[in-house]
Amino acid sequence: MLLATLFQDSNIEEKIKAAPDDGYEVGVFIGSMLPFVVLVLIAFIIYRYNKKRLNKE
16 A cells, blocks of 8 residues: 555646646545545544543453
């Protein structure tokens, strides 16, 4: 998975300049923020799980 991220071109400015309309800009923004949001949610779920597990003992 790390190898795939190294080969991806994530130059957002070029994508927005070549956009066919304004809706594409919103999609690029959401697509660039989505991986970060998913990682934060996973970290929060792991935190809550471990917190509940420690409180039971």
